[in-house]
Amino acid sequence: MPVRYQPAAADTILPVSGVCLGAAAAHIKDWTRNDVLLIDCAPGTVAAAVFTRNRFCAAPVIVSKEHLMAQRQQGKSLRGIVVNAGNANAGTGAKGLSHARQTCEEAAKLLLCTPDEIMVCSTGVIMEPLPVEKLIAALPAAAGNCDTSGAAWISAAQAIMTTDTVHKAASAQVIIDGEPVTITGIAKGAGMIHPDMATLLTFIACDAPIAADVWQSIWREIATQTFNSITIDGDTSTNDTLIAMATGKAKVPPFKNVRDPRLVVLKEGLLNVASSLAQAIVRDGEGASKFITIDVEGQDYETCRRVAFSVAHSPLVKTAFFASDPNLGRIICAIGNAMPEAFDPGRVSLWLDDVLVVDKGGRAVSYREEDGQRVMAQEEIHVRIDLGHELNRKAKATVWTCDLSHDYVTINTEYRT
Amino acid sequence: MPVRYQPAAADTILPVSGVCLGAAAAHIKDWTRNDVLLIDCAPGTVAAAVFTRNRFCAAPVIVSKEHLMAQRQQGKSLRGIVVNAGNANAGTGAKGLSHARQTCEEAAKLLLCTPDEIMVCSTGVIMEPLPVEKLIAALPAAAGNCDTSGAAWISAAQAIMTTDTVHKAASAQVIIDGEPVTITGIAKGAGMIHPDMATLLTFIACDAPIAADVWQSIWREIATQTFNSITIDGDTSTNDTLIAMATGKAKVPPFKNVRDPRLVVLKEGLLNVASSLAQAIVRDGEGASKFITIDVEGQDYETCRRVAFSVAHSPLVKTAFFASDPNLGRIICAIGNAMPEAFDPGRVSLWLDDVLVVDKGGRAVSYREEDGQRVMAQEEIHVRIDLGHELNRKAKATVWTCDLSHDYVTINTEYRT
Numbered sequence: 001m002p003v004r005y006q007p008a009a010a011d012t013i014l015p016v017s018g019v020c021l022g023a024a025a026a027h028i029k030d031w032t033r034n035d036v037l038l039i040d041c042a043p044g045t046v047a048a049a050v051f052t053r054n055r056f057c058a059a060p061v062i063v064s065k066e067h068l069m070a071q072r073q074q075g076k077s078l079r080g081i082v083v084n085a086g087n088a089n090a091g092t093g094a095k096g097l098s099h100a101r102q103t104c105e106e107a108a109k110l111l112l113c114t115p116d117e118i119m120v121c122s123t124g125v126i127m128e129p130l131p132v133e134k135l136i137a138a139l140p141a142a143a144g145n146c147d148t149s150g151a152a153w154i155s156a157a158q159a160i161m162t163t164d165t166v167h168k169a170a171s172a173q174v175i176i177d178g179e180p181v182t183i184t185g186i187a188k189g190a191g192m193i194h195p196d197m198a199t200l201l202t203f204i205a206c207d208a209p210i211a212a213d214v215w216q217s218i219w220r221e222i223a224t225q226t227f228n229s230i231t232i233d234g235d236t237s238t239n240d241t242l243i244a245m246a247t248g249k250a251k252v253p254p255f256k257n258v259r260d261p262r263l264v265v266l267k268e269g270l271l272n273v274a275s276s277l278a279q280a281i282v283r284d285g286e287g288a289s290k291f292i293t294i295d296v297e298g299q300d301y302e303t304c305r306r307v308a309f310s311v312a313h314s315p316l317v318k319t320a321f322f323a324s325d326p327n328l329g330r331i332i333c334a335i336g337n338a339m340p341e342a343f344d345p346g347r348v349s350l351w352l353d354d355v356l357v358v359d360k361g362g363r364a365v366s367y368r369e370e371d372g373q374r375v376m377a378q379e380e381i382h383v384r385i386d387l388g389h390e391l392n393r394k395a396k397a398t399v400w401t402c403d404l405s406h407d408y409v410t411i412n413t414e415y416r417t
Numbered sequence: 418m419p420v421r422y423q424p425a426a427a428d429t430i431l432p433v434s435g436v437c438l439g440a441a442a443a444h445i446k447d448w449t450r451n452d453v454l455l456i457d458c459a460p461g462t463v464a465a466a467v468f469t470r471n472r473f474c475a476a477p478v479i480v481s482k483e484h485l486m487a488q489r490q491q492g493k494s495l496r497g498i499v500v501n502a503g504n505a506n507a508g509t510g511a512k513g514l515s516h517a518r519q520t521c522e523e524a525a526k527l528l529l530c531t532p533d534e535i536m537v538c539s540t541g542v543i544m545e546p547l548p549v550e551k552l553i554a555a556l557p558a559a560a561g562n563c564d565t566s567g568a569a570w571i572s573a574a575q576a577i578m579t580t581d582t583v584h585k586a587a588s589a590q591v592i593i594d595g596e597p598v599t600i601t602g603i604a605k606g607a608g609m610i611h612p613d614m615a616t617l618l619t620f621i622a623c624d625a626p627i628a629a630d631v632w633q634s635i636w637r638e639i640a641t642q643t644f645n646s647i648t649i650d651g652d653t654s655t656n657d658t659l660i661a662m663a664t665g666k667a668k669v670p671p672f673k674n675v676r677d678p679r680l681v682v683l684k685e686g687l688l689n690v691a692s693s694l695a696q697a698i699v700r701d702g703e704g705a706s707k708f709i710t711i712d713v714e715g716q717d718y719e720t721c722r723r724v725a726f727s728v729a730h731s732p733l734v735k736t737a738f739f740a741s742d743p744n745l746g747r748i749i750c751a752i753g754n755a756m757p758e759a760f761d762p763g764r765v766s767l768w769l770d771d772v773l774v775v776d777k778g779g780r781a782v783s784y785r786e787e788d789g790q791r792v793m794a795q796e797e798i799h800v801r802i803d804l805g806h807e808l809n810r811k812a813k814a815t816v817w818t819c820d821l822s823h824d825y826v827t828i829n830t831e832y833r834t
Contacts (some may be wrong), residue, residue, distance in 0.1 A: 054754050055752075055754075055760055056765075056778075091775075091779060093763075093779040126749070127746055233731075233733065234730070235751070238746075238749075315651065315821075315825075319829035329544055333471060333652060333654060336473030340472075341472075343472055358508075362508060362510040408732075412733060413739050413740035
């Protein structure tokens with residue numbers, strides 16, 4: 001069960017003009033559910049993407065990167081995305097690459113475009129050959145099911161699930177130049193998967209007309225604040241991919257450069273959807289019983305972020321959250337491990353929700369164990385760390401994570417077969 | 418129960434001339450066992466030390482660093498070490514520093530030396546005031562118990578235990594210039610502790626006569642290969658300390674510079690003792706059911722080491738070891754996360770013991786699941802990774818670790834009180 005997360009109902013998910021989604025069952029594993037998704041994008045759709053930095057990145061990641069570059073260089077559209085669950089097509093060498101390319105060719109025939117206008121994503125078991133014939137055979141059915149409705153988005157979110165316990169979808173609307181601009185996205189989880197590594201996949205569409213370079217730069221920024229600010233257990237999969245589509249169908253004048261003042265409002269809407277999806281992934285993390293927000297303030301963003309991730313990754317801190325134990329030593333130890341040489345631990349303060357726990361490097365005089373205990377027993381916990389900073393320089397980083405529970409070990413030790 | 422580790426019996430531990438050890442019960446926590454150790458070193462003893470890099474380092478670490486520097490600058494000896502279990506004296510501010518200094522002053526009175534000839538170590542709960550009066554009150558009894566015997570070393574190893582399930586001690590002897598040189602050491606565990614962060618403490622004595630700078634440079638090298646090449650769960654405590662004593666009592670001409678060819682033999686003996694103790698800490702890691710050696714070969718040592726630690730730290734890899742699951746995807750994913758941009762994953766090979774699993778970036782043709790399964794079911798597993806390298810450049814890093822089990826979560830979620 002996810003931590004305080006109610007999966008979205010179809011009537012809360014807004015269609016994005018220019019985007020149709022269709023799911024089908026390819027039986028890639030021994031299952032009957034839908035496991036293939038085809039997203040059909042209107043001509044003129046501009047893509048931005050963020051990919052895994054894992055050096056063993058999967059064949060579909062390599063091919064999607066190539067195709068995105070071709071679209072940019074030749075001013076082409078993103079016309080479609082093919083996603084499959086059940087097999088990651090990773091660690092599969094030249095054969096895997098050829099399977100990913102073949103998938104794009106077949107989708108291009110259905111969508112009447114060129115193969116480099118298609119992007120492709122896979123999630124599932126690593127180092128097993130992709131049953132590409134099954135995937136290709138299911139594409140016409142997926143195309144036949146294509147629809148713009150909220151229900152189609154939900155069904156798409158369900159088709160890409162692996163060990164996610166719930167589907168993840170979110171929508172937002174902002175008003176720009178008096179016109180509504182709609183943003184809808186789906187994601188699948190980073191809960192690590194029986195049988196294998198999970199992949200974070202997310203697809204977000206917006207009907208704003210926007211130049212490709214502006215769109216990419218926005219997503220680099222938003223991904224850092226959202227999907228790259230969550231951690232379940234610190235592993236990065238071979239297949240992680242975010243693809244953002246801008247269809248240009250909204251009736252607002254185009255966004256042509258990064259200094260367009262209207263971007264403030266657009267970004268707010270995009271951040272809203274991306275944050276919801278990123279948080280949903282953590283709330284549905286494997287074995288998660290608590291949702292933890294870690295805010296770190298200090299002189300510079302990089303240090304704040306390093307400290308936040310050090311706390312979020314520490315297995316000792318994560319088990320303390322699971323145990324509802326306000327174990328201060330573990331938190332300050334994780335902070336100390338991430339701080340640069342020059343830092344003065346005597347400037348560090350720490351709060352659990354509104355309870356001051358560490359005051360300038362030592363236990364706060366006002367701190368009572370029962371107050372810390374009360375906060376740690378909550379399902380949702382806010383950890384705030386102030387590293388100290390000069391008055392005129394202040395940075396802040398936020399990371400979302402979950403606890404480390406018995407269920408995490410259980411889920412990840414069940415044998416793959 | 419530690420993984421294939423038999424704690425040393427007193428008659429296998431060799432006395433080191435010039436070093437006496439005495440333990441006593443200070444009742445720092447609500448317990449009756451010995452929890453204070455006094456090590457008395459003969460005049461002329463030279464110290465080398467390696468300390469935690471955690472920025473929240475404990476008061477005893479700060480004071481011991483100061484005293485080591487004073488000994489160097491003034492050509493003084495290390496005359497004694499005071500160790501207590503049960504309280505880490507960390508996160509205790511100015512009061513904690515004054516307690517650590519007071520401890521050195523009292524020990525100096527007993528050993529007829531100056532306070533800066535004493536070093537001090539603590540392990541136990543963080544951010545609680547050290548009951549320094551209890552510690553000081555126990556010092557005369559500890560001094561009265563001082564003895565050079567193997568039994569005294571074992572009793573010392575027991576006095577510094579926290580959640581270690583067994584004491585850790587090791588000895589070696591090498592022959593230099595026809596004379597025996599003896600090395601004996603004790604350590605306590607990095608299993609993370611109920612009630613709190615564990616500390617890795619280790620004290621190693623050798624009777625070789627050796628210049629302080631040579632001794633320090635040897636230990637920097639050996640610590641990297643041993644105590645800094647182990648990981649239970651990736652956390653570094655606020656109190657980690659290694660102190661190496663060279664008493665100069667052996668009848669061999671002094672080692673005066675780092676190019677002395679006899680150092681090869683001496684280092685072999687030191688490495689032997691340090692490796693035994695470092696491995697013992699992993700074998701007795703919290704919840705450990707398997708002992709894993711990760712060897713990484715490649716072009717440069719830093720990359721090899723980063724890859725080895727990435728594999729050793731991955732919770733997904735660690736749970737796969739616990740589950741005896743040859744989950745290749747998780748291991749190559751951990752490798753991919755640590756490799757630099759320029760690396761070619763197509764050059765990577767991976768063995769589990771003698772079984773070739775990944776061949777040049779893909780699943781080995783000869784690999785059969787049951788072979789991987791057989792190796793993963795063992796209590797002791799050897800993972801070998803070859804990142805690929807030019808013929809004339811080859812580096813290798815070794816890291817020792819354990820699996821991540823249900824018991825780890827259980828031990829670390831039990832409440833502190």
